[in-house]
Amino acid sequence: MAERRFRRTLKQAVDLETMQSISSEDLMGMHKDDYQVIRRLATRARLDHRPRYACGLCGHAVYAPREPRTGLPYWKHHPGAPEDCPWWTGVPSDVDGISGRQFDGAQESPLHAKIKNIVGELLNADARTRPGSVIVDEYLVTDSGRRRPDVRAVYDGSPIVVEVQLATTQIPIIIQREDFYDSQAYRLLWLTWNFEPPPVDGRLLSSFEDIFYSHNKNLFAMDDETVRLSRQEGEVVLRAFWTRDHVWMSKLVRLSELYWLPSGRAFAVAPAPPWHEDFLTRWRAATGDHGTRWPERETLLAELVTKLSLGDTDSYALEEADIDSLINCLLSLLDGHPVGSQQKNLVEVLNTFFYAGRRHRYARLVRRFAELAGRSEALKARSVQAKLATALAVRQDDPQSIIGRIALGLFPDMFPSRRTGPRHNSSSIASDQYT
Secondary structure, three states, X not given: OOXXXXXXXXXXXXXXXXXXXXXXXHHXXXXXXXXXXXXXXXXXXXXXXXXXXXXXXOOXXXXXXXXXXXXXXXXXXXXXXXXXXOOOOOOOOOHXXXXXXXXXXXXXXXXXXXXXXXXHHHHHHOOOEXXXXXXXXXOEEEOOXXXXXXXXXXXXXXXXXXXXXXXXXXHHHHHHHHHHHHHOXXXXXXXXXXXXOOOOOXXXXXXXXXXXXXXXXXXXXXXXXXXXXXXXXXXXXEEEEEEEOOEEEEEEEEHHHOEEOOOOEEEOOOOOOOHHHHHHHHHHHOEXXXXXXXXXXXXXXXXXXXXXXXOOOOHHHHHHOOHHHHHHHHHXXXXXXXXXXXXXXXXXXXXXXXXXXXXXXXXXXXXXXXXXXXXXXXXXXHHHHHHHHHHHOOOOOOOOOHHHHHHHHHOHHHOHHHOOOOOOOHHHOOOOOOO
């Protein structure tokens, strides 16, 4: 029988939906948020019996677990991969067997049993809980299946499930439970006990990281203090954890104070928006019908230079290159109406933008952006086609240029090859990205 051991031999996987290749180096170097997307997409695809990622050599389905010792992600073949594949990664762990031992008949720990009964007690004492609705450790049976939540109740008019998370739960189990409760319109709160954040250079257990992302980058815990306060106040009190600038923060929060995502999961503190979203929010605030105001424009352009590591330029060079006009043109295409302009429609925006010859080198970028934004109709206007033909005759900026790096940095979600790849790494973008 093949040996079960860690082997980082699978050098490249293919996303079967976008047909983009993601190398082992890309996977290890990508932002945690992007890795979590891949981790969940691969898991959901496996649960649906359809591969999402495949080995770039043998074509067999792969997924992206973390290596236990280092915590780094790597590509690994699902069961059944040909052992003669030069990139074969060995026999994977039996996730189904592990999950079965965890959830189908295994003896729960005394702590787990105690916590769920305390949760039931505290919910019963909370005036927002519908009388008689608290049920501890009983099956919820529906037409689509059954689950045995630790605690369920009707709280503040909405059905809610509380699942106590102590064991190292496999992500397929987490996603299956989330999908089931979501399909039944139940809110879901993953709850742990006496959570201690990892040190600055440490990392979360994968199972805690998974529910951290489920809860909009929040974790919820109970401890002896929250239990005492809950009993004193007659209202469920939790401790919420989140991060700011890689530092763990926490505060006490009442269950009634939580916000609920459309997915049915809660959060107490919204995560800081990605830098590019925050930048564009501030850019829009500084922009009126006559363009983006000075001196805010200079400050924001200087920030672009710093954040995107554009060391070979400065804000004055960006000003001369009409970057402010380019950003407003792209925002206009994104929104479907003029931004930073008194023009009446997108056709007028495009004609005005390409009137200046120094902007002709941005034509390929603008055309591709318009297509991705669903604004191709504006490109069909004769006046726009004529100006594009003239503009495309000059040498165009590519994704590795300063302009390309700015476009990819400010609008990463618009470019398909960026959606599951490392952040702010324009070298991973094909040279024909704008074509």
